[in-house]
Amino acid sequence: MEAIKIKGTEDTPNVILDAADNIMEISGRSLPEDVSSFYGPILNWLTEYSKKPNPKTIFNFKLVYFNTASSKLILDILMKLEDLTKKGNEVLVKWYYPEDDEDMQEAGNEYADIVEVPFEQISYTS
Amino acid sequence: MIIKDAKGFLEFVYEFYKTMKAHEITLVYEGEITHQITKAFTSLTESNMAKEEEAGSVQRKVFHVMVECLQNISKHADDFASNDYMYSGRGIFMVSKGETEYTVTTGNAVDNTKIEEMKNLLENINSLDKDELNELYKKQIKEGRLSDKGGAGLGFIDIKRKTGKRLEYHFLPINETISFFLLTSTISRV
Numbered sequence: 609m610e611a612i613k614i615k616g617t618e619d620t621p622n623v624i625l626d627a628a629d630n631i632m633e634i635s636g637r638s639l640p641e642d643v644s645s646f647y648g649p650i651l652n653w654l655t656e657y658s659k660k661p662n663p664k665t666i667f668n669f670k671l672v673y674f675n676t677a678s679s680k681l682i683l684d685i686l687m688k689l690e691d692l693t694k695k696g697n698e699v700l701v702k703w704y705y706p707e708d709d710e711d712m713q714e715a716g717n718e719y720a721d722i723v724e725v726p727f728e729q730i731s732y733t734s
Numbered sequence: 735m736i737i738k739d740a741k742g743f744l745e746f747v748y749e750f751y752k753t754m755k756a757h758e759i760t761l762v763y764e765g766e767i768t769h770q771i772t773k774a775f776t777s778l779t780e781s782n783m784a785k786e787e788e789a790g791s792v793q794r795k796v797f798h799v800m801v802e803c804l805q806n807i808s809k810h811a812d813d814f815a816s817n818d819y820m821y822s823g824r825g826i827f828m829v830s831k832g833e834t835e836y837t838v839t840t841g842n843a844v845d846n847t848k849i850e851e852m853k854n855l856l857e858n859i860n861s862l863d864k865d866e867l868n869e870l871y872k873k874q875i876k877e878g879r880l881s882d883k884g885g886a887g888l889g890f891i892d893i894k895r896k897t898g899k900r901l902e903y904h905f906l907p908i909n910e911t912i913s914f915f916l917l918t919s920t921i922s923r924v
Contacts, residue, residue: 619773639801641769644880673794675801676888683875708790711798711896722872 609660612653620646621671625653630662634685635670635704638678647681654688661697665689670704671712672734679715686723693725701727706734761829767808768823776800779829788923795921796829796836798896802889803827803840803919809885810842832923839918846913849905859890860900867895893919 609627616622616636624633640646667689674682686701693699703716713729720727754762760782761775776797783793807825825842844852862870871891878887894901899920905913 618777619769639772673797675798675805676892677805677880677885679888680875680878680880709794710791711794718868718872722876 609653609656612649621674623650625650625657627657627662630664630666632666633668633670634682635668637672638674638682640678643677643681647678647684651681651684651688654685658688658692658695661692664698664700665692666700666702668702668704669716670732672706672709674715683719683722686719686725690723690725699725701725702730703727704730704732707731708734757830758832759828759830761827763827764825766824767804767827769808772801772804772808775804775827775829792836792921792923795896796838799838799893799919799921800829802893803838803917805885806889806917807840807842809881810844834923836921836923837918838921839916841914841916843908843912844905844915846907846911849913849915852915853905856890856901856903859894862894864895864898867891871895897921 611626611628612623613626614620614623619637619639619641621634621636621638624631626632634650667685669682671682689699689701701720703719705712705716713731716727716729720729753759761779763771763775765771779800780793780797783796788796804827807827808823825840828837828839830837830839859867859870871888874887874891881887890901897919899922901917901919903915903917905915907913
């Protein structure tokens with residue numbers, strides 16, 4: 609299936625969804641003007657991917673900021689990954705946060721609580 | 735605007751400038767809040783804070799609060815066609831920087847019929863402690879639906895979570911049907 613590659617801007621994240629290379633990543637900032645139209649294609653891609661997933665799916669979140677409207681759509685992505693897990697696929701969410709950003713770490717903890725999907729928190733030096 | 739009394743007007747500007755200084759206002763705007771305005775104000779404030787070497791956690795909190803406040807106006811400010819000075823998505827936006835804190839203040843028109851519901855929402859958020867607030871956030875993110883305008887109903891909750899302080903607000907009547915809603919959030923610098 610066709611990969612999605614969106615270059616990040618000051619208000620939209622960098623997105624790579626590539627099943628062939630098995631890279632899935634959302635990074636940067638997320639406060640798009642219209643969250644539904646930005647995340648819609650990403651959610652559709654995941655729906656398609658779920659029909660024929662790779663043996664192991666690793667989804668990387670490396671966000672430095674997201675607004676509350678985006679937080680809802682991030683949950684939607686995680687719920688797609690939860691569905692994939694429930695169908696018996698191997699899935700891992702890697703949640704990267706700047707080491708000095710407790711709020712971003714906490715946001716990861718919260719998502720990990722809400723969805724049932726293997727979740728790994730990784731701090732990095734920004 | 736036709737200025738009949740230029741001197742009087744310029745004196746007013748000077749008074750205005752002094753008032754801004756006295757209240758430590760670093761940014762004030764009245765008008766339509768668009769996505770472009772949101773981006774411009776956040777990046778302006780961000781570069782100022784970076785220049786002043788504000789702590790990273792303070793910068794992030796101010797950024798969060800500004801975005802949520804601006805988006806509240808752009809998504810919720812009511813449209814009153816009969817009043818030519820108030821349109822949907824318009825309002826006042828102000829940032830001030832004191833010795834110990836930043837304040838972000840917004841004001842916009844709301845229909846009186848919404849006041850009761852807004853008060854209940856704000857009072858409920860103010861009455862919750864940290865853990866209860868986190869529970870409410872989780873409940874809302876799971877069960878809430880995105881509005882037509884793309885709001886997740888999480889803005890006020892997020893502001894209180896980020897600042898750790900009460901949401902201070904006030905409704906002032908404009909006429910029998912509409913009121914001016916003011917909200918101020920404080921982000922501690924220490």
